[in-house]
Amino acid sequence: MSDEPKRRPILSLKNPPKVVLPEGPKKKPARPPAPPAPPPVQHDWKCKPCGAGFSIEASLADDVVIRCPSCNAKLGTVADFRADPPPTKLRARPTKRA
Template sequence: ERIARPTRPVIPEPPPPPPPPVGDWKCKPCGTRFDPSPELADTDSVRCPSCNARLGLASDFRADPPNVEKLRARHLKKA
């Protein structure tokens, strides 16, 4: 007669840590960090990669300093 051995519970591996947030801008509607695409024309709208909200024109993101009054995104300070 065969004796069944108790099986050890399988402990799942913890999920990998999320990637660090990247981008110099933060979408005001959803909080996602992003960088506007450099390929956009100045008259193109910048959209959030996460929630697709229209955040402003590419030219306003590229202005120096950025034209934050017209944008629905917040410029993050470099650490």
């Protein structure tokens, strides 16, 4: 006997690899074209603290407090948004229209 340690047995895989047939890869059916993306939502106002867009509903009363839908910051009342020009204490700015 020699000083070399005994050889370990060769391990085998439980799930052997799949054999590719000589006919080549199968063709997948073509996907239908993706539907066009919807147009971006147009908002009337932007929150100054976070920049999220929102719109004021016409059916709201003047004393309703408007909060940002994203960061929940108090932006002002509906009467402030309807005033022309808007007061400086308003925490929102009108969006630019193209």
